[in-house]
Amino acid sequence: MSSIIVHGGHPITGEMKIQGSKNAALPILAASILIHGITVIKHCPKITDVFCMIEILKQLGCQISWEENSTLIIDSSSIEKVRLSLEEAGKMRSSITLLGALLGRKREAFIPYPGGCSIGKRPIDIHLTVLKELGIEIEQTEKGVYAKKTKAPSGKVMLSFPSVGATQNAVLASIYSDSQVILKNCAIEPEVTELCYFLNQAGAKIEGIGSKTLIIHGVSRLQEVTYEIRGDRIAAGTYLAAAVMTRGSLTVKKIDPKELSSVLELYQKMGNFVKVYQDAIFLDASKRKYLEALNVTTEPYPGFPTDMQSQVMSLMTIANGKSEIIENVFEDRFKTAAELNKMGAEITIEENPKRALIQGVKQLSKAEVIAPDLRGGAALVIAALQAEGETKIENAFYIERGYEDIVGTLRDLGGIVVLR
Ligand code: EPZ
Numbered sequence: 157m158s159s160i161i162v163h164g165g166h167p168i169t170g171e172m173k174i175q176g177s178k179n180a181a182l183p184i185l186a187a188s189i190l191i192h193g194i195t196v197i198k199h200c201p202k203i204t205d206v207f208c209m210i211e212i213l214k215q216l217g218c219q220i221s222w223e224e225n226s227t228l229i230i231d232s233s234s235i236e237k238v239r240l241s242l243e244e245a246g247k248m249r250s251s252i253t254l255l256g257a258l259l260g261r262k263r264e265a266f267i268p269y270p271g272g273c274s275i276g277k278r279p280i281d282i283h284l285t286v287l288k289e290l291g292i293e294i295e296q297t298e299k300g301v302y303a304k305k306t307k308a309p310s311g312k313v314m315l316s317f318p319s320v321g322a323t324q325n326a327v328l329a330s331i332y333s334d335s336q337v338i339l340k341n342c343a344i345e346p347e348v349t350e351l352c353y354f355l356n357q358a359g360a361k362i363e364g365i366g367s368k369t370l371i372i373h374g375v376s377r378l379q380e381v382t383y384e385i386r387g388d389r390i391a392a393g394t395y396l397a398a399a400v401m402t403r404g405s406l407t408v409k410k411i412d413p414k415e416l417s418s419v420l421e422l423y424q425k426m427g428n429f430v431k432v433y434q435d436a437i438f439l440d441a442s443k444r445k446y447l448e449a450l451n452v453t454t455e456p457y458p459g460f461p462t463d464m465q466s467q468v469m470s471l472m473t474i475a476n477g478k479s480e481i482i483e484n485v486f487e488d489r490f491k492t493a494a495e496l497n498k499m500g501a502e503i504t505i506e507e508n509p510k511r512a513l514i515q516g517v518k519q520l521s522k523a524e525v526i527a528p529d530l531r532g533g534a535a536l537v538i539a540a541l542q543a544e545g546e547t548k549i550e551n552a553f554y555i556e557r558g559y560e561d562i563v564g565t566l567r568d569l570g571g572i573v574v575l576r
Contacts (some may be wrong), residue, residue, distance in 0.1 A: 239265075245267060265513075266302045427448050482511045
């Protein structure tokens with residue numbers, strides 16, 4: 157298993173172009189099943205979750221190839237299979253959106269229960285409830301879910317919680333129909349909005365994009381489409397956190413600052429200089445007196461994103477005073493705290509209400525730590541960039557699921573980082 161070795165104490169400084177969004181690319185890759193022909197996806201991130209999704213699509217009958225500069229060509233002219241193997245689908249959460257896509261294209265699907273990070277139970281009850289209310293027949297076996305579309309999805313459905321994946325699944329299952337579907341209490345994360353823009357560019361008729369109510373007018377066919385994935389807001393927030401942690405000065409390009417406003421607001425309140433442009437963010441932490449301790453509560457978009465919670469926990473370990481984090485989206489997303497404490501952080505986790513209390517320290521120290529999940533692993537890299545000496549982060553495969561060449565990127569920005 158690979159590890160990332162970080163030699164701390166070097167500011168993360170310079171200019172970078174951010175990768176394409178993992179959490180937009182994955183549902184859009186699934187959605188390409190709906191297109192009886194070629195889908196061209198530009199600015200597609202080269203990360204292991206995308207490679208895994210590509211393998212699944214190939215198993216279903218898609219022909220897929222990479223072109224230069226992160227362009228993916230997918231030919232979904234013939235989709236032969238409707239059943240996913242556990243071996244691939246079990247590796248990641250986003251395989252669940254293939255349920256909606258296959259229902260759209262083939263009117264049936266079998267999906268093994270999805271895998272994912274150990275940040276919580278991650279049930280799929282909302283997905284299945286919404287699909288059932290759309291008229292889809294659902295049968296749960298001990299290995300997975302079999303779904304069959306015997307009539308056109310129609311009617312009005314209210315999600316019990318604005319689940320990102322369940323919103324995406326419901327949209328994908330409703331595209332092909334001679335009726336209309338109204339989805340209420342939808343997630344409005346940019347990755348949901350982007351999937352809807354992609355589908356409309358291919359000829360779907362979705363109204364209310366960006367709002368909590370989506371109206372899907374069914375169509376009979378989608379056209380071939382070329383689409384460019386937007387910058388990854390969480391990866392951008394992560395690299396900016398590395399600049400904050402090391403008193404660097406970083407420009408991130410190809411990113412819409414509006415998708416990261418709650419995070420940028422926090423970085424400013426913590427004492428860093430932030431300037432935003434139409435498609436770039438500049439952060440300068442080099443002149444900061446000290447890092448302000450602050451409280452953060454994660455919420456669905458546009459609240460503070462749960463996917464930035466671990467990274468901000470790392471920042472709080474060296475803040476001036478006591479910070480608090482309340483995690484409202486996933487029930488088990490504080491596993492990084494124990495690893496940060498190995499580096500000299502002072503974090504305690506309290507129950508009722510479940511929260512992390514972080515007492516800032518002057519300096520973190522080197523340690524051997526283990527990435528507990530994707531974003532927790534990134535948080536440990538951020539902490540190691542400030543720690544004195546050489547820190548080893550094991551289970552680097554978690555980090556490679558969502559960050560394209562994080563080692564090369566940090567080295568280009570002045571970090572002393574190697575993959576071993
Ligand atoms: C997506 O996961 C993202 N993953 C997650 O990013 C992100 O943290 C999450 O949205 C929230 O923004 C991808 O897009 C591939 P949810 P998803 O359904 O769709 C509960 C990362 O680091 N829930 O909005 O699975 C669930 O357990 C990953 O890139 C149910 O109870 O998130 C969680 O507590 C991590 N039943 C909450 O809702 C359901 O049927 C939010 O989950 C579905 C969800």
